[in-house]
Amino acid sequence: MVARLFSKKHPTECEELLEQIAQNQPLPTGGPENEVYPMVSAANWLAHRRSALEPRPGFVRASRQRLLARLRARGGKRPWLHRHWGDIAWWQHPLAHLALVVLLVASGFLSASRLTAASRAWLPGDLLYPLKPMAEQAALLASLTKEGDAQLHIQFAHRRLIEAQSLVFENRYEQIPAAVADFDHHVSQAVILVNQMAGVQQDEARSLATELQQALTGQMGMIILLTNLTPDTSQAEFHRLLIISEDGVLGVQNVLPPDGGDAQHQGWKLIPRVSMHELGEG
Amino acid sequence: MPERQHADEARLVQQAQKGDIEAFGQLYEFYAPLVFRFLFSHLDDRLDAEDLTEDVFIRVWEALPGFRVQGVPFGGYLFRVARNALYDHYRRNRRRSSGAELNLEWESVQTAGDFHLDPAESVPRDMEHGELRASLAKLREDYRMVLTLRFLVGLSTEETAVAMRRSAGAVRVLQHRALLSLRQAIEQQESEENGRQTF
Numbered sequence: 001m002v003a004r005l006f007s008k009k010h011p012t013e014c015e016e017l018l019e020q021i022a023q024n025q026p027l028p029t030g031g032p033e034n035e036v037y038p039m040v041s042a043a044n045w046l047a048h049r050r051s052a053l054e055p056r057p058g059f060v061r062a063s064r065q066r067l068l069a070r071l072r073a074r075g076g077k078r079p080w081l082h083r084h085w086g087d088i089a090w091w092q093h094p095l096a097h098l099a100l101v102v103l104l105v106a107s108g109f110l111s112a113s114r115l116t117a118a119s120r121a122w123l124p125g126d127l128l129y130p131l132k133p134m135a136e137q138a139a140l141l142a143s144l145t146k147e148g149d150a151q152l153h154i155q156f157a158h159r160r161l162i163e164a165q166s167l168v169f170e171n172r173y174e175q176i177p178a179a180v181a182d183f184d185h186h187v188s189q190a191v192i193l194v195n196q197m198a199g200v201q202q203d204e205a206r207s208l209a210t211e212l213q214q215a216l217t218g219q220m221g222m223i224i225l226l227t228n229l230t231p232d233t234s235q236a237e238f239h240r241l242l243i244i245s246e247d248g249v250l251g252v253q254n255v256l257p258p259d260g261g262d263a264q265h266q267g268w269k270l271i272p273r274v275s276m277h278e279l280g281e282g
Numbered sequence: 283m284p285e286r287q288h289a290d291e292a293r294l295v296q297q298a299q300k301g302d303i304e305a306f307g308q309l310y311e312f313y314a315p316l317v318f319r320f321l322f323s324h325l326d327d328r329l330d331a332e333d334l335t336e337d338v339f340i341r342v343w344e345a346l347p348g349f350r351v352q353g354v355p356f357g358g359y360l361f362r363v364a365r366n367a368l369y370d371h372y373r374r375n376r377r378r379s380s381g382a383e384l385n386l387e388w389e390s391v392q393t394a395g396d397f398h399l400d401p402a403e404s405v406p407r408d409m410e411h412g413e414l415r416a417s418l419a420k421l422r423e424d425y426r427m428v429l430t431l432r433f434l435v436g437l438s439t440e441e442t443a444v445a446m447r448r449s450a451g452a453v454r455v456l457q458h459r460a461l462l463s464l465r466q467a468i469e470q471q472e473s474e475e476n477g478r479q480t481f
Contacts, residue, residue, distance in 0.1 A: 018457075022432050039461040045468055046433040052410035053319040053434060059332060060314045067336050068307050071343060185348060188447060192354070195449045236370050243369060247447035254452050 014040060021047045123163050124175040133182070147201065150193040150208050154215055157186035161219055164241070168226050173234040180237045184244050187216070191251035198255045209252035216245040295356050299346050306346075310339050313357070316435050317364050323414065323430045324368055334371055338364045357437055358444025365427065365445060413471070420467040425460035432457055 014037045021027065026047035027040070122129045136156050143149050160183035167175050190212055197205035220242060227238040290308075297305035317338050322331035341363050349359055418426045424446070431442045432453075439457075443450045 018461075022436055022438075024436050038465045039458060042461040042465040042468065043433050046414075046429060046464070049410050049414045050319065050434055052407045052414060053322045055315055055318045055322075055332070055335075056328070059318070060311060063314065063332065063336055064307055064310050067310060067339055068303055070340070071303050071306070181345070181348075191447055198449075236373050239373055240366060240369065243366070244447075250452070251447045251449065254449050 018043050024050070120159075123166055123170070123172065124178040125172060146193045146197050147204050147208065150190050150197070151211075153186040153190035153193065154208075154212050157183050157190065158215060158219070160186065161222065161241070164237075165222065165226055168229055168234075173230065176230075176234055176237045180240055180244075183241060187212075187244050187248040191248055194252050194255055205255050206257045209255040210257065212252055213249050213256065216248045220245050291356055295346070295349070298343070299349070306339075306343060309356075313360055314339070317360065320361060320364055320430055320435045321368060322411070323418065323434050324426070325371075326415065330371070330375075334367055338367045341367060354444045355438070355441045358441035361431060361435070361437060361441070361445035362447070417464065417467045417471055420470070421460065421463050424456060425463055428453060428456045429460050429464060 017027065017037065017040045021040070021043045024047065027044050029044060029048060122132050136152070140149055140152055143152055160179045164176055164179040164183070167173065167179065190208075194205050194208050194212060197208065223238055223241045223245065227235055227242075230238060291312075294305045294309050298309060314335055318331055318335045321334050321338075322328060325331050325334070338360070342360055345363065349356070418429070421429070427446060428442060431437045431445055432439070437445065439450045439453050442457075443453045446453065448456070
């Protein structure tokens, strides 16, 4: 509705001018377009001030050398969770999945459901935890539809949040960033899939958008509670969880059913919304 | 997007994912000025923006294996990381740079000189930077973000959508609202300055 209003109010010419300005081709100030379109004038005002934001001469070259020296000093190593074997992460490697299957078969008595049940208790930093993302990756590979993938991502995001909660209760704050990073990944993937589905499977996309929105708004209460339980040093991670959740909700906003707007606002009312101002106040 | 086109970007990203530090260096050289521009538009201090620029690329290096070349534009992904780094910076330095204190006074901005540049160059730049920050500070956080990414950094709508975790359509609507709001803020700023001069 809003988009339609905008397209009526602001013709294609305005859109083209905005695109031109965004691509670093500002118009002369005070030109006729600036007078006709307030939006063009504002965009042009910004573009003419880009030069005030340029880095100092020589900064990029010097900082590049510094950055690469830092990476070399670490041997180019990344945290083990992100390390790669070839061009994919180790838990995404087909051989890793095969190893998981072999492990399951060899163990005989350990059924898949028991592994899944047992894995729920495993937390980042636990010896067996790497099996958990592997199993999740295998589940995603086994799911053949975008709808199935999106549902799994929503489910896995929720798991990461539960893990973060358990880590707080066990005072294992150093492992929380890994859970948050994976929460971010799953929420982002769910949002992308829902938006991709919106064009072709509108009903399913709306249903998933509602599910994701409800899950995220529901979880925000828990995140706020956890934020209050964590020491200052770990609060940034929970603030990030809030931002990710808020972004996730906004990311599917345009896919929600027409009456979803009210439901959405009601959902937001249940949770005290945390603004950047409040984050800053810590 | 002529300013930002990099023919070998996908190849460089793939090489960097495999641990090629030099390839990552090339990506840094290409994107660092844009990341700096984004950060400096949200921060008062040039040195903070420089430190944070390096921090963003360290984060990207560590997280790069999780990035899928075929999935989302690298530019969008990079600025999503930059945005997270900025929020963390706000939190760490809440006394200096929190969202609450973005309503900075124009006078204080005018006096904040940059001693790293030739004063003949730095003073007008500082004034423009201050003017920019003062106007942007009057906007909502999501308005500030979309305008910065689109018109100061030069990201495409799709990249901005990735960086802000929204759909491209939502970014267009947000951009329109933000531009109208900025226009009002500029007019307000100008009328305040005129009033001051008259007084």
